[in-house]
Amino acid sequence: MEEEEEKKGESASSDGARPWQSYHTVYTNAKAGMEGVDKEKVQRVVYEMSKGSKYFENEERKEAFIRQKIERMRARSAKLTAAELAHYQTVADKRILELEATRDLSKVWLHVDMDAFYAAVETLSDPSLKGRPMAVGGMSMISTANYEARRFGVRAAMPGFIARKLCPELVFVPVDFEKYTYYSGLTRKVFQRYDPNFIAASLDEAYLDITEVCKERGVSAGEVAEELRNTVFGETGLTCSAGVAANRLLAKIGGIGKVTEHILTDVFGISTCEEMLQKGGYLCSLFSRSSADFFLSVGLGIGGTDPPQMRLRKSISNERTFQATDNEALLYQKLDELAELLSSDMQKEGLHGRTLTLKLKTSSFEVRTRALTLQNYISSRDDIYKHASKLLKAELPISLRLIGLRVSQFKEDKVGAPSDPTQKTLLSFMSADASGNFIKGQSSLGSETSNTLSMNDLGDDISVETHEMIDSESENPLVQNDASDPTRSCTWIEFAGKTEGMHEHVNDSTMDKTDAFIEKSDPKSHQLENPNGRGQDSSLPHTSETSSCLNQKDNDHYLLQGETSSRHEEQVLWINDYECSLCGIELPSSFVEERQEHADFHLAERLQKEESGMDSRTLIAGKRYHSLAYLRLVSGRHRSRLKAKINTRSASHCLRTDIFR
């Protein structure tokens, strides 16, 4: 069926007789309990129920994008010369041998998957559901369908209204996570008896290393699997399936979904593991090393024999879908609710993060994310809301159907890593380079270094890959805090009136963004360069206060006290009371905070250059702190960097960090 679809999928309009065949969904893929389903009918119904909707239009856009990707890969594949291909085939063969050498047959893995878990739990609590087609979820989305419903083509991740069309007598039961968590706990108690370190992939899936059990009891893996299934049933009343293999990949081959399958079959004609190996040369030439390795491993059936790693949470998020709206008050209200929820979740786990990501889904199903990395760690609702609303503000006006918030880059003390290791690292860093480069070391404030840390404190010897944060709140007395909470934010750019048209580019290709901005900004920079231009007229009011303030920078007094930015603003002149004399950004006077941030940014830029000494050689003594004079003297290269920086929304307002460079 796939092959037939692929051919027709070339052009959505070419198959007018059966247009549904070019609408790719995952709803007809193989899934337990779906044997014998009339796939053609499902495909048609899904198409009929979908066509014309905004969701459908977005799917078509995505589909077109994938087709382009496939075309590009095909073109690259076709361009490969015989010599190149031979080379990459050698690379692939070598890699296959290397991977083969890592094959570990000493382990016995069991992949346990609860059958239609949510639906089965619901049937336990309401036996009248037994034997009737039933789905857990609602009209908009189904989480799980029981086997009776699957026979109609109803399945997880399918909208309820489509499911009901496929199966009019379908019974809907609302989701009840507490119930599923409880039953999941019961199953896990059983798993634990076979492997205390089993890996829970989700509420209803787990990987168990049963090597030891098999050895100790002298039983086969199949016997253990059978016994485990019976025990689970006995203790929960739920059934499960179990797959046995020498590694987790074989116990359950995952990682290749709709899109990847599409690409593999369409570009390379790969649909089996064997073909994956045969066409290894193509895979190695067109994919990254890690991707090619993954595909070759899948072809070889290698992977996932390593002991379970202690996984540290890397992010925490929430998102809510609602009736699409462009009502800004409503959107901010939703954002506030999410901030509160997220903050509460974070506090439950004692998490503090410094990267905040806002996720948006427009009413036309386009997904955007906007992120900012802060100098300080946050977890409070107010902080989350404050920064998130800046990100949202930059996108207005907009009609949304979903808002999400995510916090990542956590402070490490949560995992029980004592503060000492952080200190030690910083100190060892210092001692490793005691030649005054400590200042440089501090430029990595807030940056991550990967480190392997023995987690003895957690009561086991597992060596865990973790991230060590050298943060601004570390207890190192040499690292002082700035109370002004400078952020890496670009919210002010939205007021520039120069971003129109940028958002349209954002999702196409990142390359467009810089060009678009620089093009629009250049006239302004020319004005600055032109001694007769407007920039010249707007020389700075260089007050004695400002001067003395800035001249104190050498002893860090100025910065480390967390001076508010009201003084900095005097460095920037607002032409006609709205246009920045330095870069032309437009900011009405009512945007007090944004103006201060903007001024901070210019100050940081200037001081950064001062510290680096890169451009100071070109400065005229006595004029070092005159912004305009300074800006005229710095290289054009730097100006374009600055503009790019502004445009890529990573404009740094971080005084403290930058000054240490």
Place this chain on the structure above:
DNA sequence: GGAGTAAGGGCTG
């Protein structure tokens, strides 16, 4: 030029 970092997008389960 390479490594590291950040941001944005996407795929997968």
Place this chain on the structure above:
DNA sequence: AAAGCCAGCCCTTACTCC
């Protein structure tokens, strides 16, 4: 009328530092 939520990982691009 109506297409979820969450987390991890990968890729690409841009930029900075060495």
